[in-house]
Amino acid sequence: MAMTDIDARLKLAHETCQANGQRLTAIREKVLRLLLEADKPMSAYELLEQYKLDEQSGTQPMTIYRALSFLEAQSLIHRLASTRQYVACHHAHEKAPHSELTQFLMCDHCGGIEETPLSDVLWQAIQANAELTHFHIDQPSLEIHGTCRTCQQHGA
Missing domain, CATH: 3.30.1490.190 (Ferric-uptake regulator, C-terminal dimerisarion domain)
Structure with missing residues (x-):
């Protein structure tokens, strides 16, 4: 995904969170950015490794899991049950969460x-x-x- 598309998606994510009375913190934004930049689904531990490359090396798995849980609750990402991986939602902000299959x-x-x-x-x-x-x-x-x-x- 092109950087301008990613920036636009992150801006929409901020707006969605704000509309829901939530905040897209720096950690949550970074995890979402990693998923938007990825060309395939990623596990929480793959995200943790990528996160550590750019950010604090002492980041713990729970930090990533909390961010993923938040992003999923905001309908910004999907958890793929069959592979235990995550992917950015490509249809985020188009309809109400969980309003379609x-x-x-x-x-x-x-x-x-x-x-x-x-x-x-x-x-x-x-x-x-x-x-x-x-x-x-x-x-x-x-x-x-x-x-x-x-x-x-x-x-x-």
């Missing part, structure tokens, strides 16, 4: 990921099925593993 197309070869919203009809059907079983959906996302176009072309 997010689909992640995840390449098992290169680690690339594409985030796309799915139709409201599909999301409503999933919600109706959940309600039938008295199930409350906390994280509306669908993770689909496979092979991206680039890896297919290179014979992966």
Whole structure:
């Protein structure tokens, strides 16, 4: 992602936090910046290592986990359950948090990921099925593993 795009996304993140009565602290902003700059999902420990390269070397894992928890609560990032990694939300600020189903197309070869919203009809059907079983959906996302176009072309 280009630096101007990252700066614009960080500005929107500050505005979102402020609108929610929260603050995007320097640590939280740095963790979000690392995810925005990454070309693939990152684990908390990968983020910690990257963070230590630029910031304080004594930073503890809980510092990163707290920042990730905050960013996820603000709908600025997603936690990928199947890989225990995090990715910046590419559709942040477009709709209210958790108002639509997010689909992640995840390449098992290169680690690339594409985030796309799915139709409201599909999301409503999933919600109706959940309600039938008295199930409350906390994280509306669908993770689909496979092979991206680039890896297919290179014979992966």
